Amino acid sequence: MIAFVLLLAALPVVIQPAPRGGGLRLDWLGGWSSMREYFRGFGSGESFRYLSGRTELSFWEQIGPSFKTTLFYMCIGALTAATLGILLGIYVAVSRKEWLKRVLEFTGILPDFLIIIALQFVVVYIYLHTKVLLAEVASTSPREPAVALPILSAVIIPANYMIRNVALHMSHALSDDYIHFAKARGMGRGTIVFFHALPNVLPYVKANLHKFMGILFGNLFMVEYLFNLDGVAHLVFSSAFGFEGYQYDLTANGIVTLLVLYAIGYAMLRLFVYGWEKVLLR
Amino acid sequence: MNKTLLAGLAITIVLIAASLLGPYFAPHDLSEQVKIEYVVGEDGKGTLLVPPVPPSAEYPFGTDNNGYDLMAKMLAGSRYTIFLSLAVAFCRVGIGGALGLLLGASSGERRARTRSRPASVGNLLNGIPMLIIVWMILIGVSINPSASPLAMSLLLAAVLTLVGIPPLVFTTREKTLVEMEKPFVLSARSLGASRWRIIWTHLVPHMKESFAIAFVQEIVLVTGLFGSLAIFHIFVGGTTMNFDPVEYLSRSNEWGGLIAQARDHLYTRQWLLLIPLAGYVLYILGVHLISVGLERMYRERFRKVSHLG
Numbered sequence: 001m002i003a004f005v006l007l008l009a010a011l012p013v014v015i016q017p018a019p020r021g022g023g024l025r026l027d028w029l030g031g032w033s034s035m036r037e038y039f040r041g042f043g044s045g046e047s048f049r050y051l052s053g054r055t056e057l058s059f060w061e062q063i064g065p066s067f068k069t070t071l072f073y074m075c076i077g078a079l080t081a082a083t084l085g086i087l088l089g090i091y092v093a094v095s096r097k098e099w100l101k102r103v104l105e106f107t108g109i110l111p112d113f114l115i116i117i118a119l120q121f122v123v124v125y126i127y128l129h130t131k132v133l134l135a136e137v138a139s140t141s142p143r144e145p146a147v148a149l150p151i152l153s154a155v156i157i158p159a160n161y162m163i164r165n166v167a168l169h170m171s172h173a174l175s176d177d178y179i180h181f182a183k184a185r186g187m188g189r190g191t192i193v194f195f196h197a198l199p200n201v202l203p204y205v206k207a208n209l210h211k212f213m214g215i216l217f218g219n220l221f222m223v224e225y226l227f228n229l230d231g232v233a234h235l236v237f238s239s240a241f242g243f244e245g246y247q248y249d250l251t252a253n254g255i256v257t258l259l260v261l262y263a264i265g266y267a268m269l270r271l272f273v274y275g276w277e278k279v280l281l282r
Numbered sequence: 283m284n285k286t287l288l289a290g291l292a293i294t295i296v297l298i299a300a301s302l303l304g305p306y307f308a309p310h311d312l313s314e315q316v317k318i319e320y321v322v323g324e325d326g327k328g329t330l331l332v333p334p335v336p337p338s339a340e341y342p343f344g345t346d347n348n349g350y351d352l353m354a355k356m357l358a359g360s361r362y363t364i365f366l367s368l369a370v371a372f373c374r375v376g377i378g379g380a381l382g383l384l385l386g387a388s389s390g391e392r393r394a395r396t397r398s399r400p401a402s403v404g405n406l407l408n409g410i411p412m413l414i415i416v417w418m419i420l421i422g423v424s425i426n427p428s429a430s431p432l433a434m435s436l437l438l439a440a441v442l443t444l445v446g447i448p449p450l451v452f453t454t455r456e457k458t459l460v461e462m463e464k465p466f467v468l469s470a471r472s473l474g475a476s477r478w479r480i481i482w483t484h485l486v487p488h489m490k491e492s493f494a495i496a497f498v499q500e501i502v503l504v505t506g507l508f509g510s511l512a513i514f515h516i517f518v519g520g521t522t523m524n525f526d527p528v529e530y531l532s533r534s535n536e537w538g539g540l541i542a543q544a545r546d547h548l549y550t551r552q553w554l555l556l557i558p559l560a561g562y563v564l565y566i567l568g569v570h571l572i573s574v575g576l577e578r579m580y581r582e583r584f585r586k587v588s589h590l591g
Contacts, residue, residue, distance in 0.1 A: 008415065012422035102574075109499075109570055111506035113513050114563065117545070117555070124548045218411035218510075225513065226545075237417075237514060246422070255414075 009252040034248040059253050070231040074265050077154035077216055085162020093170035108160045112219045116153045116226050150227045158216040169204040173197040199280050206273050213266055232257050287575025293568030301360035308354055316349035337553050344553045359535030362518050370439050371500035374446040379493050382454025387481050412445055413510050424516045431519035431534045438518055461485055491580045498573040509538030537562045
């Protein structure tokens, strides 16, 4: 895993435009030496310093607040989207509203940046016409961060995926014979949905957690970037090219941090599904 | 053909036609530029004309900050957006589908014992956002490149094709394994049909519908990636970066690029953001409707029917 990150971070060094003409040049030596420098810099702490503009900053000092910001949005996004996704997914599977399914499907395929820009635009439009500011459209300074809209954006897109996923497997489960049997024995709708069908949907939710996390993370990059939030992805992407060119150390450190966050998020969601199973499985 | 499919096809065909024929009918071309000038109207009143010009009869989509016609830019960019997404989707499904078929057919013969392992690898692959991998590969070469926009677009297309193949291989392999278990394949095999014959005359005809749907869905995914990459300064066709002030401009006017470079126009000159956004959403909507319509058509065609009546 770590080797993969180190290679990934070396890609911008390795793949370079050819000095003359329009071709490509593969600079294996450059990639190799940045990796060597990175390991050498561990002792002196050189690998944990980077340039932001022309100012040299310490990675350890800067990463704390960024880590907290990303962790905050990731946790809220993951838990809210998963809860909403499961509950609304059940609702969609049970309801007969065809238009609802169509709208969900279409918004599900729209790229996340479109949805974020649309949300920002709606807020601006309402503000320009009624002078009512519903939410901050972007953070202008670290002291006054935009909160409501980023949370909304961090929830909507993963939740949409979860809803469609749960609804699909729920409607499959509901067409099975054991549901018929439970119904014949006079069990209530709620009991059948939550205690008979849902336990058979949860394995699919578990199996698709990586995909869910992938969507959540891709979306989180967009949220941090478009709302100008001071998170890990923003730190990496905005300072990857410092005053003296590409900063391998920063990118490698940043991606490792993102991996740590991914692991935390994934573990949390596994725990979350485990909780559902504990309650529902009898 | 159902209404959804027709609507989707209509939207997509209109967009393709506009992209191919539009430049011949458009009022302005890419080289025309509105300069700052003082215009005296018929009533003797003078107005100062400063780009950007808002949408008007003369400039239906308005002009950009430098005075270039937005409609001409969108027509030029549509070729990249539409045809490149079609090409990448086609290559992804062609190569990924073929590999998946081969793998599925050969491991299906050996009574797939290892089915769970590759599935979980594919599962983990899903967790890595494509965006970050493509960004890492391309950021070193995309800013102020010396190669032509077309060459840069082809490079991006090749990278997007490569990263898109593995997921398709996994899903096609899974589907093929299911087909391999079916009675007609078993009977063909027991009659001594070769692997190629099974693939060509039994598996491909059975799976061509799912390939068609996968192709359409890949178009949507690729178009989405064009836009997402553009937000992070990688434009289809390469990025022109100016340092004073720092700004990133698209060289090809691809629609995702037009949106990304007008991202700050939420408050003023909103047409610069809204018009490319509308075009982009319309294209995605058209393709999406085709995919939904195809799914419905195939479901109708292959559903079980009553044997009486």
